[in-house]
Amino acid sequence: MESDDDYYEDDIDPDDYDDGHNFDNEDVEVDEGYLGESSVDARISSYNPDLGDDDPYPYECLSADKVVGLMNEIIREVNDIVNIPSTTLRILLAHFNWDKELLLEKYYEYEGNQERIFAEAHVISPLKSKSLARRKSGRSIEQACEICCNNYSSSFMTGLDCGHSFCKGCWSQYLCTKIIDEGMSQTISCPEFECDIIVDDAVVMNLITDQKVCRKYQHLITNSFVMCNPLLKWCPAPDCHHVIKVEYRDKRPVKCECGREFCFDCGESWHDPVLCMHLRKWLKKCDDDSETSHWISANTKECPKCQVTIEKDGGCNHMVCRNQACKHEFCWVCLGPWDPHGASWYNCNRYNAEEAKKARDLQESSREMLQRYLFYCNRYMNHLQSLKFEHKLYARIKRKMEEMQQLNMSWIEVQFLKRAVDVLCQCRQTLMYTYVFAFFLKRNNQSIIFEGNQADVEKATELLSEYLERDVTTASLGEIKQKVQDKYRYCDSRRNVLLRHVHEGYDKDWWEYIETS
């Protein structure tokens, strides 16, 4: 927070507004459709920042303070149009999920009957509240607080415009309970039973003395503002409190000040060329199937009845399903029910029995599905794993660059090595997501071209990786520069071909997808 004063301007005066905020208003200019914008093209646009062939995607990275400034800015803008106290306005805006257009629309739609809009947002209309509790005269009378049952002078009693008043001690405890225990912020109502009038932020900030509670409250308010606003998104990096603000919503990469690059639409790491929807399905599948890698081991099969994975831990073929709700008894060899096997423990002679065959077919097809998943999953994981190790490569390459500078090459001249590792990482990331894309892809002529492109990038990437890992330390300087540049330029160009092709496919509806469970 810049300061409490900035956060809670009781009545924002447009003239001295700028003084408290040192971010320039031009940059955060809130224009038409600021909050209403929601029409999102369902497909990835053909633009890719690395390809550099299309319009840029403008966005900014905001600190939490600036988000608060943005919130106040919206309040001020609406305040310029309708003359309502900013505390009330904040509640109204929260009620309309910070969609100021909608608020104004309703406000004018209810022209002449604006009480209704206040009632719906659970605030007392400021147009008629002048007489009530908060603005009582200074006369000091003893009053009993209904919550703690103590008597206090009326100056220690306070309340909202609904007229219910309680002592400041009770208020503060009440608010702490709501904020800390229940995580509420903009929907805390008056403590009186069945009174749904919402507590405004100025009241909260006045009554709470504990800084920890204040901070939590401010965070909750900021968070609900960000969540309501389709043009804002928290950086997904843990412990990062920055927000990315875009001008229009799209499936595009944005990069936070902390270095995290993510997809603005879904918040995952930037995942070109796979669609957000497919990535989401994939990640869920990876979570659900974390055990599946065991399945291929020769010692496991699925119970033919309930599909629970059974591990064979001894020589006996008489299996009893470990699922307590199933306990199906079957034969390991033929997968048929155990009963007809009788006492022939050691030997199965029912391999061709009808029932046993059916059970094996079922297992076969589920295994095929699984094999397919594992095929893509292994390749995906392989690149993910390699990416995690590339920071070691960066360190090694950095040493090499220093070494080369000592041999009279300029700093500029040795940058090609860093660029090579950058390209390598980009290729791995792209490849990783192409396996997710491929998992959902139905085979057709275009998918065959795609696979060819993918194989090209895969091969080029491994060659580059190998060279950087190994040969770079032994080869002569002149040779290194030539070879490394050739290799990474080739990688980069193949990667662009691959991505362009997928994007073109999105534009031209080439891609068909498999049904997944």
Add this chain to the structure above:
Amino acid sequence: MAFSQKRIQKEILTMTTSPPPGTRLVTETMQTTKEFLVEVHGAQGTLFAGEQFKLLFKFGDRYPFESPQVMFVGDHIPEHPHVYSNGHICLSILTDDWSPALSVESVCLSILSMLSSCTEKKRPPDNAFYIRTCSSNPKDTRWWYHDDKV
């Protein structure tokens, strides 16, 4: 906490001098102000006329900012569509709609009215499942409030 003590004393006073009709705070066996036992008599002319129940109130450290734990105890639990056979009560003011301005007195009034408006003696439909799976503290239950009209 000093300040909820004052409040509790006030509640004891109200419940002993002018309790809601049909209720009585059991003071004879009262050992701590953290728990109240209240006798509830079914009102004349209702399905529970002549029956007597015991309501247990437990107050946590943050009472009245958090709701008290309230349940029927003893061997006679009212047979009511909002009362489970283990004594737990499905009543929104005991959790979601609690307000610190409510009191033992107002909870008693609500429960009396809940009993009086009952038109058919029966347990909640999910009684068997609920009492097998619930925690001993009714406040741990994520209540899904039954139709209020019963």
